Amino acid sequence: MDSVLIPAGVKRCSLKAFLLWTLPWLGLLAWGGVSAFLCLFKGLNQTNMTDYFAFALWIVFDLSVIALGAGAFFTGFLTYIIGRKELKDIINIAVIIGFICYSGAVAMLGIDIGQPIRGWFIFWHANVHSMLTEVSFCITCYLVVLIIEYLPIIFANRKLDEVPDFHLFGNNLHRIMAVFAATGVFLSFFHQGSLGGMYGVMYARPFAFREGFYVWPWTFFLFILSAIASGPSFLILCTKLIQGITRKKLVPDKAFQTLAKISGWLLTAYIILKIADTIGWIYGVVPKAGMTFWDFFSQGPYGVWLLLCEIIVFGIIPAVILLNPKARQHQGWLIVGCLMNCTGIILNRFVLTVVTLAIPVMPFDKFVSYLPTWQEWGISMALIGFGVLVVSLSYRYLPVFPKEAELNPAVQ
């Protein structure tokens, strides 16, 4: 029924099977829709956030997807600016994943603020000293860039391509894609950094506070580095997952190997700097605040195991796996390495958000705990549902993988 929309030379499942596949993801979207309605209509009392946990699950999700979505701008940088031609085979899916991550994060932030209708005040009454202002400006601009980068992929649809204006517009956009890739790199550099800076500048929260360079705390640079270290790994994971589900080879191994190697080197650099930053924090910020290292890791479930997991288990180990050519050429190890890398970055965002707020600063204050409500989970899960649906629709109707026909001659 929809065969005229399916790219030429490739095979897709029946429409019925496709619709069945979308059902669970539509279910997640519906769950998110109900949750969003409740939060917008009744207010944020629908969550379990409190005046202690001002930031919670949504912010952890936001920070994580924005870090993992960094594969879009970084792969764009490697493809169009550095000229790694093998990555042209994976750039489309990188853009789509980036679009999902950023649009999802912006939508979640829209629900997370207490007065969503006033969201534009950030731009109108902008406080140039606030890292959150920088985040908002750069994320919004970068989302526009991602939409522009996504448009030529949409216009490449068989039916849309028949419309001369769309064809021309899509082709012209393709030609100047390097300009958007460069803009994306510039914007991403600042919003990834300022997301880290948001925590580093909180000088009255010694767990998060960091010294730094000029107006940027060290977390600014660590966030950029960790995002470009994990983004390519996430891209590998998503593409491998699509390959697994579709049971097709969609991207040549060379692209995976390039991304995995770069991811490994960047993760190594990040972990070295993260260790240096932690040591600097232990001997600088912590004693200055009159506290010891153990004061931060002796309350509630947030023990020193979190730090060890972040640096050793989900830092050093995946870096070793991804740096070792033999290990990363092995499909299983490649997936394990990428998965651990991404887990480490999610853990880092969790620790900086939740543990920062959970550890009391006033000596007579107490530790409080937090567990998200189903509404908070609903909105977070909707992002996953939205992502799978966008990828599924894109894969079905758009020529996302340029080498698909070539790599799967049998199905032709």
Add this chain to the structure above:
Amino acid sequence: MKKGHDQVKHKYGMVIDLDKCTGCGTCMIACAAENNVSVRPDESDKQRSIAWMLLYNINNGKEFPDAETSYFPRPCMHCDDNPPCVSVCPATATKIDHNTGIVSQIYSRCIGCRYCIAACPYHARTFNWWDGYFPKDKGLDRYLSPEVSPRMRGVVEKCTFCHHRLMKAKDQAYAEGRKELKEGEYTTACSEACPVQAISFGDLNDPSHKVSRLSKSPNAFRILEKLGTSPKVYYLSVKDWVRKMADNYLPGEFKPVSKVSASAAKKSTLQGG
């Protein structure tokens, strides 16, 4: 018009004598009534209660007969120079007035991102998780002060040092042809209501004001001074364990008040001699 304005830089602040405080909570009630602080039918969830002035009960952790207890009344600290909440607000909804030192909150501009709550280590900022609750059938609406705007759901609020009282006092002084306020003309609801006069309020920059003198007492201290927030709320206590509770100290770092007093006395004797 500008000529008539007071051009002096004030630094309004508070000194709370913890050794006088009985923990009666009158300051909290007076503050809530003065500033239209909303309540919920069920106030058991204290992590979501709105309290501009909050009482923290502390104890020395010892058993009877050595057990002692005290209270930390905690308004907004109105941190000086660079308050942790002000620089982080993306929509410039919170500002410090360098002519008064008061950190204000613009409710109609706040977008409710709660970044300021995360940045404040004193938990002096609270979010409106629900709509304001002033039911007419219970007569609560009749107690609303027309001088303070009630807050809507989804915005952050905090102690303003009863800023509207400053405006009122200034209007009064202006009407009387004065540029400057006399001590006591502008005071907060909590300091006015305290039955044991544990809370003093005034201009820390004016040496003739009581708060200015008290803040220089060897027994004066502030909460979390080490973080560099420069609070304008000072506390007084001669008890070492109470003073120690106000900040985090590494072993051997805390200086007992008796030693401070002794060294200060020695210093003044030496200077005098």
